[in-house]
Amino acid sequence: MLRLYRKGAEQRAAQLGFRLYDFWLADPEMSSARLRDILLARGIRGLILPPQESFGTKIEFDFSEFTAVTIGYTLEAPKLHRVGNNVFASVQMAYRKLQDRSYRRIALVVDEEVDCRVSRAFSAGYGSMSSNQQGVDTIPAFVCEGFDDKRFGKWYERWLPEVIMGTGPTLEEGVRPWLKRRGETPAIAELNLSEEGVTDSGVDQQLELIGKTAVSLVFSQISHFEYGIPETPLLTLVDGIWRDGERVP
CATH class of the missing domain: 3.40.50.2300 (Response regulator)
Incomplete structure (x- = not known):
């Protein structure tokens, strides 16, 4: 970055x-x-x-x-x-793009420290969309202090998101390996496409x-x-x- x-x-x-x-x-x-x-x-x-x-x-x-x-x-x-x-608006834009692709169960996974670094704009932007969209299942954001397999597993099994928005080590070192080990295949949207070689769709900040x-x-x-x-x-x-x-x- x-x-x-x-x-x-x-x-x-x-x-x-x-x-x-x-x-x-x-x-x-x-x-x-x-x-x-x-x-x-x-x-x-x-x-x-x-x-x-x-x-x-x-x-x-x-x-x-x-x-x-x-x-x-x-x-x-x-x-x-x-x-x-404008992280708040970037998350809102990503949410709308996913809705346009007919996703309804849209979720956010973000590390507490990462969210704090941007004055909680990740979770705030997500909350502004997830709580006010008709016909969309409201899934609470998974905000964590370091990735916890068991806690994430309970959250995932409770809400079964179709697509997960996220960024940073929590996504790359936590969410992706967890999903791969269990054969789960929700779509992933990266909220900070800042590095070369990233193949996901998502937000270029x-x-x-x-x-x-x-x-x-x-x-x-x-x-x-x-x-x-x-x-x-x-x-x-x-x-x-x-x-x-x-x-x-």
Whole structure:
């Protein structure tokens, strides 16, 4: 995922006459003060912060002489301008696409941490659709903290979904092996087709476009001499698009 964010950011930076450089604040030899001095010495005033590993991340850094944009939802503090996929709308779109294919028993499986990383937009988007569709069986989302075979088995046998929407390790390392071991064959819709070689149908979150948009936001701030932590942080959402793969639900 980071590779695609960076690819898009690098392309847009080149279009605007800039270059992209990598700095790692997590480097034990790189303090915030030292990084600030290095950036200013090199004339670097625009910063893009990619998604952090953990939700609720807080960064101590003096942004007063920089413009900055963060990608995704994991950075809690400081409150910077932000760009990310419109996960809520992406899940709704996927749900509608599956309905158009005559599926009625549509389910969501998502890891608790993954859902939290996007402010629970996966489960919220799913809930907004599953609870308000006439003629569609309402199946509660399976939200888990680490995949549990027995708990998933009880849920699956209770609801018998025709198609499962999901993403990440819970889908690849939990759901798929479980279904294969038991010979179950519901369709799968991937909610983040971010890696090359994925053959499922599902949502392309347009990570390259998100990277491009982040650079455009930084460029706009620099052009307007807007430095420091913004009084009113803006959230820019990029809609996902549906992509049919080799395995079409």
